[in-house]
Amino acid sequence: MGGSPLRILVVGAGIAGLAVARALRLAGFRPDVTEKLPPGECTEAGLYLPGNAARALHRLGLHHPVRPLGQVIHRQRFFDATGARLCEVDLDTLWAGVGECRALPRSDLHRVLLSGAGGAVRHGAEVRTLELLPGAVGVTFTDGTTTEYDLVIGADGPRSSVRALAALGGPPRPVGQVVYRAVLRDGPPVTEWTALLGQRSGFLMAPIGAGRLHLYADEAGTAAPADPLARLRDLFADYRGPVPEVLAALDRVHVGITDEVELGRWHRGRVLLVGDAAHATAPTLSQGAAMALEDAVVLAESLRAAGSVEAALVAYESRRRPRTRWVRDRTRDRNRTRDVPPALRDPLLRGRGGRIFGEHYRLLLGPL
Numbered sequence: 001m002g003g004s005p006l007r008i009l010v011v012g013a014g015i016a017g018l019a020v021a022r023a024l025r026l027a028g029f030r031p032d033v034t035e036k037l038p039p040g041e042c043t044e045a046g047l048y049l050p051g052n053a054a055r056a057l058h059r060l061g062l063h064h065p066v067r068p069l070g071q072v073i074h075r076q077r078f079f080d081a082t083g084a085r086l087c088e089v090d091l092d093t094l095w096a097g098v099g100e101c102r103a104l105p106r107s108d109l110h111r112v113l114l115s116g117a118g119g120a121v122r123h124g125a126e127v128r129t130l131e132l133l134p135g136a137v138g139v140t141f142t143d144g145t146t147t148e149y150d151l152v153i154g155a156d157g158p159r160s161s162v163r164a165l166a167a168l169g170g171p172p173r174p175v176g177q178v179v180y181r182a183v184l185r186d187g188p189p190v191t192e193w194t195a196l197l198g199q200r201s202g203f204l205m206a207p208i209g210a211g212r213l214h215l216y217a218d219e220a221g222t223a224a225p226a227d228p229l230a231r232l233r234d235l236f237a238d239y240r241g242p243v244p245e246v247l248a249a250l251d252r253v254h255v256g257i258t259d260e261v262e263l264g265r266w267h268r269g270r271v272l273l274v275g276d277a278a279h280a281t282a283p284t285l286s287q288g289a290a291m292a293l294e295d296a297v298v299l300a301e302s303l304r305a306a307g308s309v310e311a312a313l314v315a316y317e318s319r320r321r322p323r324t325r326w327v328r329d330r331t332r333d334r335n336r337t338r339d340v341p342p343a344l345r346d347p348l349l350r351g352r353g354g355r356i357f358g359e360h361y362r363l364l365l366g367p368l
Helices: 015-026 051-059 106-116 161-165 228-235 243-249 288-305 309-339 342-359
Strands: 008-011 032-035 046-049 071-073 075-080 085-090 101-105 127-133 136-141 146-149 151-154 173-185 193-197 201-207 212-220 254-260 271-273
Touching: 008 015, 008 146, 015 032, 015 106, 015 288, 046 051, 046 106, 046 212, 046 288, 051 101, 051 288, 071 201, 075 342, 085 342, 101 106, 101 212, 127 161, 136 151, 151 161, 161 271, 193 342, 212 228, 228 254, 288 309
Parallel strands: 008 032, 008 151, 075 193, 151 271
Antiparallel strands: 046 101, 071 101, 075 085, 127 136, 136 146, 173 212, 173 254, 193 201, 201 212
């Protein structure tokens, strides 16, 4: 169907939606892209992209504009709360032949994807209803306009309205993590991806270029604190390494609750879910953006190769489910280690942690 005049709507102009729009344009389609939020509403945050994300960006023809951004990450270093070394993952060796790992501002990646998608996003356009028709989808927007599409792609995140409107699943399930994110300018000289692991909590730092640090911390819980910065400082007050200097320099932090999405199917009729709308997990393996970028590549290939939209959606889902299931299961495996007392966990990580953590990505080293 490559180059055919299919009418395609992509709902959501985040990483998943813009990546899908880019992939579809490369395949000869001209999708419409809508986003309910106004332009420019983007929380300042960093992003770590493992090697499989770099490979997907290469397939999308976006590796050159991304290369000057952020900082290449060569290793992941794990420490206990006192700053004593636990283990290390050599990322250059792990992802050899796949792609380099990079940390960068999320907004930088978003700008590259927006340009690659053609830049035309209809902001403030929220879908009110979806009607599954024979061979089409009727879409009504909140402004009252109605259009028919041959395919509607929900790329609108873990709390997807498309998922609910198409009866593909209910709200996401909280995984029991409270997460804190921030970008620190002119912080301590952290030159590699660095994580300190405590009891049911962890603190991560990664350089994203120009003297900035991407900060991510989490703790077990289901409710966001009223004063996130005060809670963060209290929670990690006893952590050593660069953490005290980071906490002293922070003036604001964003807090949220981590959700997981697990569905029996990702499409119904000619409505399809991609990215976090279909398979969100906790960010433990840093695979959210990578999975969305891979989704985009495989969806475009499936539409180009199949003889019908229905066949393409079946082929797409059959290719993507094993990888997203692997990410979900390995994420759960790693998260379970949070409940292991450090006295038992830390000796294991000192002996075999690098191999264990590297093994979590094994399936993702293979082809899409």
